[in-house]
Amino acid sequence: MPGKYICTKGKILASLLLLLDLGCFAQNKNLVKGSVLSKFTREPLPFASMFWKLAGAGCLTDSMGNFSIKPSDRPLDTLVISYVGYSTMRLPSRETENRKELVIQLETATSEGIEVKAKYNKGLLWWKNIVAHKAENAPRHYRTYYCELYNKIEIDLANINRSRIEKSVLLRPFAHALKNIDTTTEDRPFLPVFLTESVSNYYVSTDPPKVKEEIKAIQTSGIKNESVMQYLGGIHQKIDVYAGYMTIFGREFISPVSTVGDKYYDYKGLDTQLIRGEKYLHLRFSPKREGENLFEGDCWIHHASWALLKINLSVSHTANINFVKRLSILQEFSQQNSGQWIVSKDKFVVELWPLGRNNTTVIGRKTAIYRQIKVNQPFITEKIKENKRKEEVGMSAGAVKQDSTYWRNTRPELLSDNEQHALTLVDTLNSLPEFNTFRNTVTFLFDGHKKFGKVEIGPWYKWISLNPVEGIRPRFDMGTTADFSKQWRLYGYLAYGTRDKQWKGKAAISYDISGDRGWNIQTSYKSDLDNRQRGFNGEEVSLDNIFGGLIRRPGIPVRLLHEKEAKIIITKTFPNSLSFQGSMSRTDYKTLAPLPNHQLFTVNGNNITNTEFQIKARYAAGEKTIHGHRKDRRLRGNQPVTELVYSTGSSGILGSQYNYQKLSASVSQRFRMPRWGQVSYMIYGGKIFGDQLPFMLLHVHPGNESYYYNKEAFSLMNKYEFISDSYAGFNLEHNFEKKLLNLVPFMRRSNMRQFWNIKSVMGSLSPPNRHFNRMENTTYGMRSLNGKYYIELGTGIDNIFRFFRVDMVWRFAPGTVAGVQNFGVFGSFRLQF
Secondary structure, eight states, X not given: OOEEEEOOSOOOOOGGGSOOSSOOOTTXXXXXXXXXXXXXXXXXXXXXXXXXXXXXXXXXXXXXXXXXXXXXXXXXXXXXXXXXXXXXXXXXXXXXXXXXXXXXXXXXXXXXXXXXXXXXXXXXXXXXXXXXXXXXXXXXXXXXXXXXEEEEEEEEEESOOHHHHHHOTTTGGGGGGGGGSOTTOTTSOEEEEEEEEEEEEEXXXXXXXXXXXXXXXXXXXXXXXXXXXXXXXSTTOOOOTTSSEEEXXXXXXXXXXXXXXXXXXXXEEEEEEEETTXXXXXXXXXXXXTTSSOEEEEEEEETTTTEEEEEEEEEOTTOSOTTEEEEEEEEEEEEOTTSOEEEEXXXXXXXXXXXXXXXXXEEEEEEEEEEEEEESOHHHXXXXXXXXXXXXXXXXXXXXXXXXXXXXXXOSSOOOHHXXXXXXXXXXXXXXXXXXXXXXXXXXXXXXXXXXXXXXXXOGGGSEEXXXXXXXXXXXXXEEOTTTOSSEEEEEEEEEOTTTOOEEEEEEEEEEOSSSSOEXXXXXXXXXXXXXXXXXXXXXXXXXXXXXXXXXXXXXXXXXXXXXXXXXXXXXXXXXXXXXXXXXXXXXXXXOTTSOOGGGGOSSSSOEEEEEEEEEEEEETTOEEXXXXXXXXEEOOSSOEEEEEEEEEOTTGGGOOOOEEEEEEEEEEEEEOTTSOEEEEEEEEEEEEOSSXXXXXXXXXXXXOBSBOOTTSBTTOOTTOBXXXXXXXXXXXXXXXXXXXXXXXXXXXXXXXXXXXXEEEEEEOOHHHHHHTTTTOGGGOOXXXXXXXXXXXXXXXXXXXXXXXXXXXXXXXXXXXXXXXXXXXXXXXXXXX
């Protein structure tokens, strides 16, 4: 087994000071041979310099990081290994003796910046030439593109404390897995826990822009969800160092080859090398200032074309990104016969510290290798024509059945022993009852649900709540799991109010039609209070949980309805990100004081009864979906999402008492402004055609009566405060992250981020509806905007201690009203990078 060594101390030695004259002797049988790698990325370091401290002889590693050097003629000597951006290693000569091959791993150094003293900075000149030739060198000069894509993702646990695990009551039962920890790095042992490999046919067209990936083979450790496995392919993971700006974990980073790079980076030309007869330049870069989202690293430049051959990027240690201890990006390029440069390899390595910097960390490694590259070929065009959407990922029927022989012959680089172990570790652990108990406990705490084979209970945080109408409200939820059926899901809950002495509950059934047809049918019956806040465009935030009553703002009357609702929903999702949803519902409403008595709105004095039919169309270009048994997770892109809704109510159908029609529309989007953070907005509006409709059938503008900030509602508007039958509004939030905070020197090392927002709506209520709902009676607390604007302005600080956000909100219109706050401070928390 090759010996591995880690460099932890020392300074970078300039390669121009090395003695390179007599060190390399290719024909000496006693040569010291091996390779030099980056410890973090495991990538070879080309042209790393090494020399004997006393004997003086030295050499450089080749373009693949390999070396051979004559042993020192001194009895006690030290081999010094250095590479720009890495801490220098000093290896005693006795450690090199009787070794067939050395694998030397260098540790990334913390840069203090590049000091450029010369009047003429050749590094800056090199950068200018890269930028000047970006247009012809960026790998996008093709109409169509094909490659065989090999994609590999590995996850390791690092900084493992063996003694702590062996003493832990929870972890001790499966501590035998520690025998697989990499023991060659005693100061930072790691355990590989997950690995997935995939081989795909990958097709791209630029006009129209489309991507198609056909996964021919995939093997994963532990993951069986086909939707997740497709997401682990190559189509969803892109690196483009030629882009001026890159988004990593939702944060924007400025590329060192951006056209504005000289405003953010210092550049230094290091040396020149000949590789296969071609001249290449070695350029180093580092941030000018700390506290900004920048990289430090180096690149090799093809002198004849000023194209990048290879670039290494490491996130600056002062960058504003949470839970990331280290992050490196490597991209390699190859030149085609036509002279075009094409990406040949991507590598992304990140170390996360969810439990703290000094505790166990998680290292993720993603490698993509592009082979058999073809451009502008007819067969690519024909394949792309099969796409029904802009981006498509498919998986062949036998993709998960390829054997070890296939992988041994197909993968472009061998798996290490640790990677081989990762392929089976999760499946092995899943077979251990002790591990399943541990996993289920962690899942229950964070997900809220507890599985018992074919059924599950939870979420636990809804088991008990408190409100003035029901008093203490215990609740029990139950649903089926994928072990019961992957297509059918039955779920519901039962709740009881200790004050009103009434039972409430819900029962629902969901069915996914088999195959990739995009059809879903749901039906449900509910009898409960509306313990929720309706947000913009119908979004809902439930207050029926253990925390809801604790954060309610005092002094605001509780306004609730009792609803009995039977509903059926049919949804069809098309491959082009378009979906339609049709629904029919029959609802009985009973109001509770201080809302107007429901008997005021009916002829016979019974509950309000309404039957409604609705059609909703939604178009979300660029959105991706990971399908889960309980719910689907939408991964939104940066393109607008448009929704159109038409609803109608007809009297006489299933006892309905009202006739009306509703139209509403909304457009929302989230995008980044280069160098100025992230912007999100929503524009919406609607019109209700119908007279003498009770307020719950009109548009109730969403209010928020808690101290928890809810972006789906107006923070200082009370529930049922404003009612409209015509309305139009917008929400806008601009999070400019650290752009202004960085102007204050002592805030540069802070992770806090700043934002501002505005929410506004204009609404009106027709005279028949205003009189029918007793708007002139102020005791009900309901009003109309009467054609005026409601406006809230807010600002605050986000990412406080990496989790918390504080909003300060001012209510400016429609004027001061007794019993209503015009200023408030709200809090919220979320997990974000």
